[in-house]
Amino acid sequence: MQLRKTIDKILVNFLVIIMTVMVINVLWQVASRFILGSPSSFTDELARYLMIWIGILGAAYVSGRNMHVAIDVLPRRFKQPTQKRLMLVVRVLIILFCLVAMVIGGSRLVYITYVLGQNSPALQVPLALVYLVIPISGILIIFYKTSDILKKE
Template sequence: MRTKIDQILEYILSLLLALMVLNVLWQVASRYLLNDPSAFTDELSRYLLIWVGLLGAAYASGKGMHVAIELLERALSEKQKRIQKLCIQLVIVVFAFLVLIIGGSRLVHISFELGQTSSAMQIPLGYVYLALPLSGFLIAYYSLSDFVNLLKNN
């Protein structure tokens, strides 16, 4: 299942990045070639960057490519390294759950409840903020999966 989620994330991230590139190219072309800058492209590129950043963080977390300070790990024994990795995965799950899932879900709910819309595109901002709980679920899934794998490889 993890490889399927990775494949879906790779496809979505590639699509979002391609859309962002085309969007910025259109912004530049409309500004300099047509002398009539497009009104929505700046806002759309910001929202696409939010989605790419958060889903990219989830993807990087799943691939183990997140930033790590390995200075302490070098000084630990194998058993201590395993305990450290288990603790790190638990901290990641707690952070993803509290900040991204709960906090992000509350933000999405409040945004929809208040009827907040973006200024140029007039889309509900709850859709933009939906990237927070979605990436939180993915990060928590990946971390729990790594935690279980660490326990199995005892």
């Protein structure tokens, strides 16, 4: 699937950019604290938000690559056709969880924080932007799992 490869490439490049910004941010935090003697006020908060984005988007990427942690004791006890049916059930359950918890629940969280006008203390960015990664990641995981279901194995 060309679309899946394109999304993978965009996602991995975005994760690399976020990680690079986070490393530079933390280096500046250490330098400003120990070398300059005047700690920067925004670096701790920025590192925290970047870590949230890396963790949640990274989970979507790993899910798309089927490299996530899985307990395979039960599936290995069955024959191949039963294993395929079990994987289908697992993928459907993942899709349902991501739809309900991440897309719908995450979208409600983004909406509520946007309506309430909540901003981060140091950076003064809307917290809705920080939380926006939850429904985005949910949509990505749903896309990956749906394409896994539709893929001819």
